[in-house]
Structures are given as C-alpha cells and as structure tokens.
Amino acid sequence: MKREPLTEYGSAMKGFHWLVVGLLVVQYALGWTMPELRRGMPPEGLVNLHLSFGVAIGAVMALRLGWRVLTPQPPGDPSLPAWQEKAAAAVHGLLYLLVFSLVLTGWADASRRGWQVTLFGGVDLPALVATGSPTGRALGEMHEALVTVLLVLVGLHVAAVAAHVVLWRDRIMDRMMPHTRSRT
Ligand code: HEM
Ligand code: HEM
Numbered sequence: 001m002k003r004e005p006l007t008e009y010g011s012a013m014k015g016f017h018w019l020v021v022g023l024l025v026v027q028y029a030l031g032w033t034m035p036e037l038r039r040g041m042p043p044e045g046l047v048n049l050h051l052s053f054g055v056a057i058g059a060v061m062a063l064r065l066g067w068r069v070l071t072p073q074p075p076g077d078p079s080l081p082a083w084q085e086k087a088a089a090a091v092h093g094l095l096y097l098l099v100f101s102l103v104l105t106g107w108a109d110a111s112r113r114g115w116q117v118t119l120f121g122g123v124d125l126p127a128l129v130a131t132g133s134p135t136g137r138a139l140g141e142m143h144e145a146l147v148t149v150l151l152v153l154v155g156l157h158v159a160a161v162a163a164h165v166v167l168w169r170d171r172i173m174d175r176m177m178p179h180t181r182s183r184t
Contacts, residue, residue, distance in 0.1 A: 007074035008175040016064035017176055020057065020099070024154075027053045031147065043115045051110055052120045058103035059119075065096060079170055091157055098150045104128065105143035112136025 034046035043051060076085040107128050110117050114131035118124050129136035164172035
C-alpha cells in the first residue's frame with residue numbers, strides 16, 4: 001500500500017459540509033410535506049419553517065464559501081487523475097451555485113406571494129421582488145425545477161464518492177470524515 005501523506009479538509013469545512021447535508025434533508029422533507037400553496041394563504045407551520053430553513057441554508061453556505069476562499073484548503077488528492085480532479089471541482093462549484101440559486105428563487109417566490117420572510121420569526125428579511133411580481137412567479141417556477149437539478153447533482157456527487165469507497169478503495173471519503181482512520 002502507498003503511504004502518501006493524507007490531505008483532508010479542516011474541521012470547520014467538515015462541519016459546514018455535514019451541517020448543510022443535514023439542513024438539506026430537513027429542507028427537502030419540509031418542501032415535500034408542506035401543504036399545497038394557494039393564493040392568499042399566509043405562510044404558516046411547515047411553510048414558514050421551509051422559508052426559515054431555506055434562509056438559514058443560504059447563510060451557512062455564505063459562511064462556508066467565505067471560509068473556503070479565505071483559508072487554505074487541502075490540495076487535490078495526488079492519487080487522482082487530472083480529469084477526476086477537474087470533474088470534482090466542477091461539480092463542487094455547481095453544488096454551491098445551485099444551493100444559492102434555490103435560496104434566491106424560493107425567497108423571490110415567497111416575496112411575490114406577499115410573504116414576510118423571517119429567520120425563525122426572529123429577524124425580518126427584505127422582500128426580493130414586489131408582491132405580485134411576474135418575475136417572482138417565474139423564479140418560483142424555476143425553484144421547483146432546480147429542486148430536481150440539485151437532487152441529480154447530489155446523486156452524481158454521492159455516486160462518485162461511493163465509487164472511490166467501493167471500487168477504487170482510496171482515501172477520498174476520509175478527507176471529509178470527522179475522524180480519519182489513518183494519518184501519516
Ligand atoms: C437549498 C434551499 C432550498 C431547497 C432545497 C428547497 C426545496 C424545496 C422543495 C423540495 C419544494 C417543493 C417543490 C415541489 O413540490 O414541487 C419547495 C417549494 C417551495 N420553496 Fe423551497 N427550497 C429551498 C429554499 C427556499 C427558500 C429560501 C424559500 C423562501 C424564503 C423557499 C420557498 C419555497 C416556496 C414558496 C415553495 C413553494 C413553491 C410552489 O409550490 O409554488 N425555498 N422548495
Ligand atoms: C451523504 C452524502 C454526501 C457524501 C458521502 C459526501 C462526501 C463528500 C466528500 C468525501 C467530499 C470530499 C471530496 C474531495 O476531497 O474532493 C465532499 C466534498 C464536497 N461536498 Fe459532499 N458529500 C455528500 C453530500 C453533499 C451535499 C448534499 C452537498 C451539497 C451542498 C455536498 C457538497 C460538497 C462540496 C461543495 C464539496 C467540496 C468541498 C467544500 O467546498 O465543502 N456534499 N463531499
């Protein structure tokens with residue numbers, strides 16, 4: 001077995017990664033179980049929670065991106081071929097882009113419905129578009145489409161990680177695990 005030094009993400013990046021995975025599970029569950037939205041209905045219960053969790057995901061992702069840009073990150077694993085390195089970087093970039101797009105399109109949809117978006121009732125956030133805005137409605141339709149696009153992309157990301165664990169049996173998964181099994 002090769003014993004090249006193990007490069008892994010720092011604990012803050014790992015924390016952000018798994019926190020967002022957990023928040024996204026909650027957010028999808030809320031999106032799919034909240035009642036059918038009708039014109040003029042107020043954002044109550046699960047709907048209100050969906051708005052708050054969505055904004056929280058946006059805030060955590062902004063902090064994560066800031067941390068990623070401002071602190072040193074591990075270089076790509078030296079065992080990876082260049083095409084995999086590039087594919088991984090592209091998918092990671094798209095994951096950030098999609099999560100931010102979901103947050104903004106969902107928020108715009110809430111605003112065009114005339115809903116006050118809050119962070120768990122504590123902080124009132126500004127409207128992104130005017131009530132009744134046709135742009136807001138179009139962005140809301142985009143929100144529903146992006147829900148599926150993000151799922152497909154996460155499926156690709158998880159399938160790639162699974163291939164590293166099951167087929168190639170390398171250390172890629174360890175780079176994001178809370179405690180790595182081997183350290184050199
Ligand atoms: C990463 C963040 C988000 C994810 C993964 C997500 C996911 C979802 C899902 C799964 C649905 C149900 C779609 C359907 O049944 O077709 C939905 C609908 C909705 N979401 Fe989000 N959402 C996110 C962020 C937000 C935010 C930040 C807001 C508002 C502040 C929001 C507002 C809405 C609204 C208003 C709907 C109903 C759209 C409609 O049926 O016309 N979402 N979202
Ligand atoms: C069970 C599900 C998941 C597993 C097992 C997993 C695993 C991993 C692993 C092992 C890495 C490190 C890859 C490397 O070193 O190149 C990674 C990185 C990454 N993952 Fe995931 N992941 C999962 C879900 C998600 C989800 C839902 C997202 C959506 C935002 C996501 C976004 C990212 C991003 C953006 C990176 C690059 C590092 C960063 O900027 O945080 N992952 N993931």
